[in-house]
Amino acid sequence: MTTSRIDEILSTLTGSSRKSRWITAFRRIPGAAALWVDLPGDLHPELVRAMESLNIRKLYSHQAEAFHAVRNDRDTVIVTPTASGKTWCYNLPVLDGLLKNPARRAVYVFPTKALCHDQLHELQRINRKLAHPVHAATYDGDTPSGSRQQIRKSVQILLTNPDMLHTAVLPHHTKWQQMLGQLDAVVIDELHHYRGVFGSHLGNVIRRLLRICTFYGSNPRFILCSATLANPRELAEAVTGRSVHLINRSGAPSGERNFLLYNPPVIDPEKWIRRSYLAEAVEIARIFLEGGAQTIVFARTRLNVEILLKELRRAMKEMPEGAVRGYRGGYLPVERREIESGLREGTIRCVVATSALELGVDIGNLETAILAGYPGTIASTWQRAGRAGRREGGSATVLIASSAPLDQFIVRNPDYFFGSGVEHGLINPNNLLILLEHIRCAAFELPFAPTELFGDRPETREILEFLEEEGDVINTAGRWHYSGGTYPAASVSLRSISSTRYRIVDSSGGAPVLIEEIDAVSVPFLLHPEAVFLHEDKQYLVHGIDPENLTVSVVSTRTDYFTVPVEQSSVLVVETAASSDDLYPAHYGELEVCSKVVGYRRLKFHTMENVGGAAVDLPENRYRTAGFWITYPVDPENLENKQRFEELVDALAGGLSAMHSVSSVLLMSEPGDLGTWLSGGRGRWTVQRSYLGSIDIQVPESLRTAHPEIDFVIFDRHPGGVGLSEQLFVLFGALIDAAVRLVEECPCRTGCPACVGPVYLKKSLVKNRAVQVLKRIQQGIRR
Numbered sequence: 001m002t003t004s005r006i007d008e009i010l011s012t013l014t015g016s017s018r019k020s021r022w023i024t025a026f027r028r029i030p031g032a033a034a035l036w037v038d039l040p041g042d043l044h045p046e047l048v049r050a051m052e053s054l055n056i057r058k059l060y061s062h063q064a065e066a067f068h069a070v071r072n073d074r075d076t077v078i079v080t081p082t083a084s085g086k087t088w089c090y091n092l093p094v095l096d097g098l099l100k101n102p103a104r105r106a107v108y109v110f111p112t113k114a115l116c117h118d119q120l121h122e123l124q125r126i127n128r129k130l131a132h133p134v135h136a137a138t139y140d141g142d143t144p145s146g147s148r149q150q151i152r153k154s155v156q157i158l159l160t161n162p163d164m165l166h167t168a169v170l171p172h173h174t175k176w177q178q179m180l181g182q183l184d185a186v187v188i189d190e191l192h193h194y195r196g197v198f199g200s201h202l203g204n205v206i207r208r209l210l211r212i213c214t215f216y217g218s219n220p221r222f223i224l225c226s227a228t229l230a231n232p233r234e235l236a237e238a239v240t241g242r243s244v245h246l247i248n249r250s251g252a253p254s255g256e257r258n259f260l261l262y263n264p265p266v267i268d269p270e271k272w273i274r275r276s277y278l279a280e281a282v283e284i285a286r287i288f289l290e291g292g293a294q295t296i297v298f299a300r301t302r303l304n305v306e307i308l309l310k311e312l313r314r315a316m317k318e319m320p321e322g323a324v325r326g327y328r329g330g331y332l333p334v335e336r337r338e339i340e341s342g343l344r345e346g347t348i349r350c351v352v353a354t355s356a357l358e359l360g361v362d363i364g365n366l367e368t369a370i371l372a373g374y375p376g377t378i379a380s381t382w383q384r385a386g387r388a389g390r391r392e393g394g395s396a397t398v399l400i401a402s403s404a405p406l407d408q409f410i411v412r413n414p415d416y417f418f419g420s421g422v423e424h425g426l427i428n429p430n431n432l433l434i435l436l437e438h439i440r441c442a443a444f445e446l447p448f449a450p451t452e453l454f455g456d457r458p459e460t461r462e463i464l465e466f467l468e469e470e471g472d473v474i475n476t477a478g479r480w481h482y483s484g485g486t487y488p489a490a491s492v493s494l495r496s497i498s499s500t501r502y503r504i505v506d507s508s509g510g511a512p513v514l515i516e517e518i519d520a521v522s523v524p525f526l527l528h529p530e531a532v533f534l535h536e537d538k539q540y541l542v543h544g545i546d547p548e549n550l551t552v553s554v555v556s557t558r559t560d561y562f563t564v565p566v567e568q569s570s571v572l573v574v575e576t577a578a579s580s581d582d583l584y585p586a587h588y589g590e591l592e593v594c595s596k597v598v599g600y601r602r603l604k605f606h607t608m609e610n611v612g613g614a615a616v617d618l619p620e621n622r623y624r625t626a627g628f629w630i631t632y633p634v635d636p637e638n639l640e641n642k643q644r645f646e647e648l649v650d651a652l653a654g655g656l657s658a659m660h661s662v663s664s665v666l667l668m669s670e671p672g673d674l675g676t677w678l679s680g681g682r683g684r685w686t687v688q689r690s691y692l693g694s695i696d697i698q699v700p701e702s703l704r705t706a707h708p709e710i711d712f713v714i715f716d717r718h719p720g721g722v723g724l725s726e727q728l729f730v731l732f733g734a735l736i737d738a739a740v741r742l743v744e745e746c747p748c749r750t751g752c753p754a755c756v757g758p759v760y761l762k763k764s765l766v767k768n769r770a771v772q773v774l775k776r777i778q779q780g781i782r783r
Contacts, residue, residue: 005291005292005293006258006293006367006368006394006395006396007258007394008291009287009288009291009293009396010258010260010396012287012291013260013284013287014026014260017287019262019280019283019284021265022262022263022264022265023260023261023262024261024262024263024411024412024414025259025260025261025411025414025417025418026258026259026260026261027258027259027260027414027418028256028257028258028259029256029257029258029259030256031253031254031255031256031257031394032253032254033253034060034251034252034253035060035061035251036058036059036060036061036251037058037059037060037061037063037064037251038058038059039051039057039058039059040064040067040068043092043096044095044096044099044100046099046130046131046132047092047095047096047099047130049129050126050129050130051129053129054125054126054129056088059088059092059251060084060085060250060251060252061249061250061251062078062080062084062085062089062247062249062250062251062252063085063088063089063092063251064251065247066078066089066090066092066093066223066247067089067092067093067096069245069247070090070093070185070221070223071093071096073221074221074245075221075222075223075224075236075240075242075243075244075245076221076222076223076224076244076245076246076247077191077224077225077226077232077233077236077244077245077246077247078223078224078225078226078247078248079225079226079227079228079229079232079246079247079248080247080248080249080250080252081227081228081250081252081254081382081386082227082383082386082387083252083386084250084252084254085252086189086225087119087122089223089225089247090108090185090187090189090223090225091122091123091126093185093223094106094157094184094185094187094223095126095134097184097185098134098156098157099130099132099134102132102134102156103182104156104182104184104185105155105156105157105158105178105179105180105182105183105184106156106157106158106183106184106185106186106187106220107157107158107160107165107179107183107185107186107187107220108157108158108159108160108187108189109160109161109162109165109186109187109188109189110159110160110161110189110190111161111162111189111190111193111194111198112161112356113138113140113141113142113161113333114336114340114356114361115189115190115361116138116140116159116160116161117138117333117337118340118361119159119189120136120137120138120159123136123157123159124136134156134157135154135155135156135157136155136156136157136158136159137151137155137157137158137159138159138160139151139155139158139159139160139164139168139169140160140161140164141164142333152175152176152178152179153178155179158179162194162198162201162202162205162494163494163495165205165209166201166205166441166489166492166494167489167490170205170208170209170212170441170445170489171441171444171445171487171489173212173216173445177216180212180213180216180218181216181217181218182218183213183218183220184218184220184221185220185221185222185223186206186209186220186221186222186223187222187223187224187225188202188222188223188224188225188239188240189224189225190225190226190227191224191225191226191229191232191235191236191239191425192226192227192228192229192232192235192379192383192425194235194239194425194427195235195425195426195427196426196427196669196673196718196722197434197494197495197718197722198494198495199235199238199239199425199426199427199429200427200428200429200431200434200722201434201438201492201494201495202239202427202494203238203239203240203241203427203429203455204429204434204435204437204438204455205438205494206239206240206241207241207429207438207442207454207455208438208441208442208445210241211442211445211446211454212445212446215446222236222240222242222244224236224239224240224244226425227379227382227383227386228379228382228422229379229422229423229424229425230421230422230423230424230425231424231425232246232248232425233246234424234425235424235425235427238427238429239427239429241455241456254389255389255394255395256389256394256395257385257389257394257395257396257397258394258395258396258397259385259396259397259399259418260396260397260398260399261399261401261410261411261414261417262280262284262398262399262400262401262411263401263408263411263412264276264277264279264280264400264401270749270750271748271750271752272746272747272748272749272750272751272752272753272754273403273752273753274403274754277372277373277400277401277402277403277407278299278304278307278308278311278372279311280400281297281299281308281370281372281400282308282311282312282315283315284370284398284400285297285312285350285368285370286312286315286316288367288368288370288396289316289319289349289350293367293368293396294343294346294349294350294365294366294367294368295349295350295351295366295367295368295369295370295388296350296351296352296353296357296363296366296368296369296370296387296388297312297350297351297352297353297369297370297372298353298354298355298357298369298370298371298372298375298384299352299353299354299372299373300354300372300373300375300376301354302328302329302330302354302526303526303534303562303564304372304373305326305327305328305352305353305354306326306534306535306536306537306562307534307562307605308352308372309324309325309326309352309536309537310534310537310605311605312324312350312352313537316350319349319350322342322347322348323347323348323349323350324348324349324350324351324352325339325342325348325350325351325352325536326351326352326353326536326537327339327351327352327353327354327356327357328353328354328356329354329356330504330516330517330518330535331516332514332516332517335536339351340361340363343363343366344363351363355375355380355384357387363387365389366387366388366389366395367388367389367394367395367396368388368395368396368397368398369384369385369387369388369395369396369397369398370397370398370400371384371385371397371398371399371400372400372402373400373401373402373404373407374399374401374402374404374406374407374410376406376664376670376671376672377422377423377669377670378417378420378421378422378423379422379423380670381399381417382422384397385397399411403752403753403754404661404671404753404754405657405658405660405661405662405742405753405754405755405757406661406664406665406671407754408746408754408755409661409662409665409742412745423669426669426722426723426724427722428722428723429455430457431720431721431722432459432720433719433720434720435454435457435459435463436463436466436467437488437492438454438492439454439460439463439464439467440467440472440473440482440484440488441488441489441492442454443464443467443472443473443480443481443482444482444484444487444488444489447479447480447481447482448460448464448473448479448480449478449479450478450479464480467480468480471483471484472484472488500519500520500550501517501518501519501520501550502517502518502519502520502523502527502545502550502551502552503517503550503551503552504516504517504518504527504533504535504540504551504552504554505551505552505553505554506540506554506555506556507543507553507554507555508555508556512553515535515540515554516535518552520550523545523552524565524596524597524618524619525565525567525597526565527542527545527552527554528542528565528597528600528616528618529542529545529616530542530563530600530614530616531563531565531600532557532559532561532562532563533554534562538556539556539557539558539559539562540554540555540556540557541554541555541557541559542554543555560604560605561602561603561604561605561611562602562603562605563600563601563602563603564600564601564603565597565599565600566597566598566599566600566601566613567595567596567597567598568595568596568598569593569594569595569675569677570593570594570595570677570679571591571592571593571594571627571677571679571713571715572591572592572594572679573587573589573590573591573627573629573711574589574590574591574592574624575589575590576588576589577589577590578729580729580732580781580782581782582732582780582781582782583779583780583781583782584630584631584632584633584776584777584780584781585630585631586628586629586630586729586732587628587629587630587631587729588626588627588628588725588726588728588729589626589627590624590625590626590627591624591625591626591627591713591715592622592623592624593622593623593624593625593675593715594620594621594622595620595621595622595675596618596619596620596621597616597618598615598616598618599613599614599615599616600613600614600616601613623719624719624720625715625716625717625718625719625720625721625725626715626716626720626721626723626724626725626726627713627714627715627716627721627725628713628714628715628725628726628728628729629679629711629712629713629714630711630712630732630777631709631710631711632652632709632710632711632712632773632777633707633708633709634648634708634709634710636707636708639708647769648769649678650766650769651766651769651770651772651773652678652710652712652770652773653678653756653757654743654751654755654756654757654766654767654769654770655712655739655743655756655770655773655774656676656678656712656714657676657755657756657757658739658740658742658743658755658756658757658770658774659676659712659714659735659736659739660674660676660714661739661742662735662738662739662742663714663724663728663735665738666727666728666731666734666735666738667724667727667728667731669724672717673716673717673718673722673724674714674715674716674717674724674725675714675715675716675717676712676713676714676715677713677715678710678711678712678713679710679711679713714728732781733781736774736777736778736781737778739774740771740774740775740778742755743755743756743767743770743771743774744771746767748767749767750765750766750767750768751765751766751767751770752767755767755770756770
């Protein structure tokens with residue numbers, strides 16, 4: 001399909017189409033020509049011949065710059081757009097080094113198994129052209145046990161993920177001595193993916209890797225690749241602990257990009273409710289598909305993937321069977337490989353995916369990207385848009401906003417979106433809880449010398465002494481040796497989710513059939529009792545959960561609804577680290593958070609109508625983290641009048657919703673990184689909503705005569721915190737200013753999901769009351 005055809009579809013969409021009035025912005029981003037450079041003169045002749053046979057006779061300028069930097073032993077980070085040939089930035093110097101010295105070894109680290117296998121295929125393509133192929137192999141949870149010994153013995157390029165490096169390589173380093181002793185290069189691809197807790201853990205895994213390499217006498221170079229970030233060098237240096245050379249000028253060609261922001265129409269002017277963004281995504285995707293454009297539709301959750309898949313297949317009945325597919329975490333490896341192949345070959349015309357396809361898996365040359373909801377960050381938005389129009393081909397991207405406040409902020413402020421830089425990648429490898437876990441792991445791998453520092457951290461000795469008190473290490477002749485019962489890495493999850501996985505099996509008839517696998521943390525949310533589970537447009541009803549055998553049994557069903565879980569949290573202040581002296585003071589400190597799934601709602605397909613729900617009794621999850629809160633005094637009379645108290649709570653919840661929304665913008669973080677709660681008396685009593693949306697007031701009699709206070713709480717959703725709450729404390733004034741502006745500038749009259757979140761009380765002027773609360777706090781800040 002040509003660029004003119006894309007223009008034809010866009011002309012219809014933006015001109016005569018009835019949807020044109022809901023387009024809030026349309027930008028054309030010109031393409032760019034390639035900047036070519038000759039192959040390096042001292043490249044190994046065998047590699048030159050292989051590249052020429054693959055029709056590669058020149059390099060893009062950034063590929064050549066990366067080759068020379070790595071050859072000069074510089075740790076290097078390459079930051080260029082999607083599909084700019086970053087793979088050759090590391091394959092070229094690594095393969096050149098291995099052909100010149102076959103004893104060398106390299107480790108490629110990717111965030112997902114899919115990327116490992118994708119890059120193995122690329123290496124195999126090159127290998128077929130080499131007279132002396134290098135031995136490259138993936139090493140992940142799917143690697144057969146019978147192959148592992150041979151891989152450890154002879155592999156030259158090991159392709160793996162951080163989790164396997166953490167649990168299967170470093171704790172068993174004596175089995176990997178040949179590789180680790182000759183390790184010459186460590187490649188970390190998709191660096192932008194390693195933010196927050198995952199990146200903080202990776203930084204400590206790299207500390208452990210370098211500690212073991214030093215023990216075996218090697219000192220590998222680092223080659224890191226990333227999509228666009230505001231601070232790529234700083235993130236690379238935080239992950240590796242070294243000074244890093246930055247390459248950020250791309251020499252790859254790019255086609256013209258067309259980017260549209262779309263805000264669904266308002267269907268209820270009274271409540272300012274907009275038409276479902278999922279329904280709009282289906283209709284807009286249909287326009288492009290009927291025009292012949294191969295399309296990817298991105299959804300924010302696995303549930304939305306299945307809903308969109310069902311609706312798109314219903315809308316595109318005339319397309320061949322299998323032309324519209326889903327792609328997300330949990331699908332079996334054979335399904336994912338089949339879908340990736342179908343996209344490359346063009347037999348699959350549309351794929352509905354989560355962020356699983358945001359990363360650089362090769363899926364061919366798609367022409368259109370539909371984003372059903374704002375992904376949460378500007379960087380992730382451009383990354384998803386980059387999956388369409390790879391290299392010279394033109395492309396179109398349509399971002400369809402949901403009613404969420406952050407989505408509405410983006411589509412109502414297009415200059416902010418197109419004019420702002422991408423977000424920072426923030427990690428905190430020195431988070432005390434994370435550091436403690438990895439020093440315990442490091443002690444298992446090698447004993448600590450008396451004055452040794454872990455990653456140059458001065459608190460290393462103090463942590464070792466604490467571990468000694470806990471019985472995890474023992475000090476013998478000044479050296480700390482691990483003395484715990486089992487190897488500790490197995491109990492440390494790098495992604496802040498359980499490493500345990502459940503098997504979902506269809507028990508409808510005959511022998512159970514494996515459908516997919518899912519992490520244990522997601523089970524209460526997606527597979528609670530009575531849940532309707534969706535997989536590839538098929539519906540299953542949860543029949544039973546077997547924790548002992550890590551199995552969920554489901555049976556095939558057909559319903560006109562799906563289920564969504566309802567989560568409740570409560571917080572308790574453990575320790576206050578800092579407080580402001582404002583009239584309505586802000587605080588920062590340690591919190592204890594308790595969260596659990598308490599029920600579910602049934603929503604109809606097509607209309608998203610709420611047709612009821614039920615409560616469920618499931619275990620709670622309790623953890624400690626960092627939090628930020630603002631204390632707001634309450635008139636005791638409001639506690640005596642149920643209606644006045646409910647109105648107050650709805651207004652406070654609206655103000656908190658606005659704060660949460662603008663927090664993501666101020667911190668350049670994802671909304672899911674932060675949780676919120678209204679808490680009375682710093683945890684002495686709580687206000688919460690039931691699974692059906694009604695307000696549940698819990699006010700102990702002992703507080704009715706006191707001076708009650710309600711705290712607006714925003715907390716890091718990751719145990720121990722990653723520094724977000726502390727930044728909110730510093731940005732207190734800017735946070736309130738932005739929240740006031742968000743609510744005041746919303747075009748609704750009484751309050752809507754775009755400014756104050758869900759409105760639970762009928763005829764409640766939540767917007768005005770929320771603005772009043774926020775302005776009181778604003779006026780009380782001492783600037």
